[in-house]
Amino acid sequence: xxxxxxxxxxxxxxxxxxxxxxxxxxxxxxxxxxxxxxxxxxxxxxxxxxxxxxxxxxxxxxxxxxxxxxxxxxxxxxxxxxxxxxxxxxxxxxxxxxxxxxxxxxxxxxxxxxxxxxxxxxxxxxxxxxxxxxxxxxxxxxxxxxxxxxxxxxxxxxxxxxxxxxxxxxxxxxxxxxxxxxxxxxxxxxxxxxxxxxxxxxxxxxxxxxxxxxxxxxxxxxxxxxxxxxxxxxxxxxxxxxxxxxxxxxxxxxxxxxxxxxxxxxxxxxxxxxxxxxxxxxxxxxxxxxxxxxxxxxxxxxxxxxxxxxxxxxxxxxxxxxxxxxxxxxxxxxxxxxxxxxxxxxxxxxxxxxxxxxxxxxxxxxxxxxxxxxxxxxxxxxxxxxxxxxxxxxxxxxxxxxxxxxxxxxxxxxxxxxxxxxxxxxxxxxxxxxxxxxxxxxxxxxxxxxxxxxxxxxxxxxxxxxxxxxxxxxxxxxxxxxxxxxxxxxxxxxxxxxxxxxxxxxxxxxxxxxxxxxxxxxxxxxxxxxxxxxxxxxxxxxxxxxxxxxx
Numbered sequence: 001x002x003x004x005x006x007x008x009x010x011x012x013x014x015x016x017x018x019x020x021x022x023x024x025x026x027x028x029x030x031x032x033x034x035x036x037x038x039x040x041x042x043x044x045x046x047x048x049x050x051x052x053x054x055x056x057x058x059x060x061x062x063x064x065x066x067x068x069x070x071x072x073x074x075x076x077x078x079x080x081x082x083x084x085x086x087x088x089x090x091x092x093x094x095x096x097x098x099x100x101x102x103x104x105x106x107x108x109x110x111x112x113x114x115x116x117x118x119x120x121x122x123x124x125x126x127x128x129x130x131x132x133x134x135x136x137x138x139x140x141x142x143x144x145x146x147x148x149x150x151x152x153x154x155x156x157x158x159x160x161x162x163x164x165x166x167x168x169x170x171x172x173x174x175x176x177x178x179x180x181x182x183x184x185x186x187x188x189x190x191x192x193x194x195x196x197x198x199x200x201x202x203x204x205x206x207x208x209x210x211x212x213x214x215x216x217x218x219x220x221x222x223x224x225x226x227x228x229x230x231x232x233x234x235x236x237x238x239x240x241x242x243x244x245x246x247x248x249x250x251x252x253x254x255x256x257x258x259x260x261x262x263x264x265x266x267x268x269x270x271x272x273x274x275x276x277x278x279x280x281x282x283x284x285x286x287x288x289x290x291x292x293x294x295x296x297x298x299x300x301x302x303x304x305x306x307x308x309x310x311x312x313x314x315x316x317x318x319x320x321x322x323x324x325x326x327x328x329x330x331x332x333x334x335x336x337x338x339x340x341x342x343x344x345x346x347x348x349x350x351x352x353x354x355x356x357x358x359x360x361x362x363x364x365x366x367x368x369x370x371x372x373x374x375x376x377x378x379x380x381x382x383x384x385x386x387x388x389x390x391x392x393x394x395x396x397x398x399x400x401x402x403x404x405x406x407x408x409x410x411x412x413x414x415x416x417x418x419x420x421x422x423x424x425x426x427x428x429x430x431x432x433x434x435x436x437x438x439x440x441x442x443x444x445x446x447x448x449x450x451x452x453x454x455x456x457x458x459x460x461x462x463x464x465x466x467x468x469x470x471x472x473x474x475x476x477x478x479x480x481x482x483x484x485x486x487x488x489x490x491x492x493x494x495x496x497x498x499x500x501x502x503x504x505x506x507x508x509x510x511x512x513x514x515x516x517x518x519x520x521x522x523x524x525x526x527x528x529x530x531x532x533x534x535x536x537x538x539x540x541x542x543x544x545x546x547x548x549x550x551x
Contacts, residue, residue, distance in 0.1 A: 043122040044138050047382055050076040051118045051140040052549055057529055058114035059144035059547035065114050066144060082119035091112055091145040099551045102144050115144035126452045131244035145550045147270055150395050150542040151284045154344045154379045155360045155529035164310055165523040172305040173296035174223050175258030184245035188289040189241040195266055195284040200276050201229035204229050214272035217262045226260050226295055227253035236289050264298035264328055282439035282541030285464065286335060293529035294334055297325050297347050297473035304417045311520050317365060318356040321524060324417040325349050332527065338381060344532050345378040346402055350416050353520065357513045366509050369428045371411050377402035377535035382453060384542060395456045395542050401471040401535040403446035437490045444481040446471050446533050456539040470534040477533065478518050482510045
């Protein structure tokens with residue numbers, strides 16, 4: 001017996017067959033477990049989808065929440081193993097609260113949200129041998145809140161379009177050479193684009209792997225792709241003139257190396273998490289020119305350009321511009337979709353516009369460096385009146401226009417772009433009368449009037465009506481600035497008295513050019529969707545008593 005045992009243990013024949021048999025058992029076990037796990041995953045996914053839809057239905061009809069949720073579960077052919085559980089409550093979208101604390105159970109009469117829990121089960125095919133049971137219990141919970149929101153925007157009407165200024169400012173910001181006509185820009189201003197459609201076009205052009213609108217907005221794309229997507233999104237609504245302008249834009253952008261971080265382009269609020277193949281309702285309508293302006297203000301991340309301008313304005317012989325655009329605060333943009341309290345704002349902007357004014361008599365020219373530091377204009381959704389019936393529902397925006405500090409003086413380029421500090425403009429040389437140098441400085445400011453409530457009716461919204469809030473002293477800002485001009489004369493290193501009527505002559509030259517200076521400033525800021533001392537706002541759409549999933 002002992003000899004037979006030794007012979008058996010020493011025999012190596014059949015080892016491979018035994019190892020293969022053992023390995024096959026492991027493989028078959030893993031395959032069996034994979035079948036069960038796949039079945040469980042599919043069933044859990046279907047159950048969660050049903051819970052999501054049931055919660056949305058319940059939140060949209062809170063007085064009949066249980067009936068709405070149950071009907072949704074039945075339509076989705078989900079078999080429950082326990083009664084549907086539903087709670088109504090109040091939901092606060094407060095990021096300082098833990099997700100579990102944002103929903104508080106409450107009676108349906110005061111509730112704005114609903115939480116639904118579903119329980120079901122799925123069969124086990126091979127796992128029953130391990131778990132000693134035939135079925136596995138699954139649960140899914142979802143919370144949805146009523147969503148009354150509006151899409152709204154802030155910017156400039158571009159009432160006095162100037163093709164030359166737009167070509168120079170937008171072209172420099174986007175890194176391309178533009179030569180569009182005034183008629184081209186007017187056609188772009190009249191072309192309406194749905195912003196979600198534009199983001200889908202961007203994803204296609206830039207070959208983004210994004211699945212949602214927010215993921216597209218989190219991307220950086222080249223100006224060429226961003227402008228090409230603009231043409232794609234406008235194709236259905238563009239007139240022949242607009243289509244030709246968009247084609248010219250696309251050709252100009254092809255050589256641009258500028259990058260555009262789309263995060264500053266829009267805040268889509270409840271639409272952001274939607275899949276790209278979903279169409280938000282109501283949509284978010286913007287004009288092609290508005291969108292082009294927005295790209296210019298967020299391009300490259302540096303937001304600083306220097307460009308020469310041919311203004312063609314009476315009294316102005318030459319002009320050059322240095323422009324710096326600040327970063328908007330996190331979570332804000334010029335267009336947004338949100339509930340009461342949502343805010344849009346323009347970017348803080350600084351410009352140093354150096355003008356050469358045509359002189360007279362002994363003074364051949366006056367160099368006038370005009371520095372403007374504009375605060376952001378803001379609009380906050382103050383009220384969304386969903387209590388009114390149907391088309392009578394109104395939207396109220398609380399609007400604060402962009403106000404400015406204005407100086408005649410010089411500012412170094414580094415200080416212009418440093419938004420962490422406030423520049424202190426120094427007196428600037430205005431006139432050279434060798435051996436004399438006449439310098440000057442001045443300061444004027446707009447005061448902040450505080451927010452103004454602006455109401456939009458359903459008719460206003462349907463007509464895409466833009467409404468303007470202005471400060472009371474906009475028209476007089478440049479006049480006040482020029483009137484405050486303080487002149488000094490230097491001879492070598494010495495300060496000497498101002499000769500004869502020189503001061504009066506300089507003042508007269510600058511005052512005569514004031515209307516042209518106002519037009520120049522308005523055109524430059526208008527090219528960036530910014531109004532000096534004013535804010536233009538409009539509401540693209542509103543939705544009452546819908547519901548969205550929340551955390």
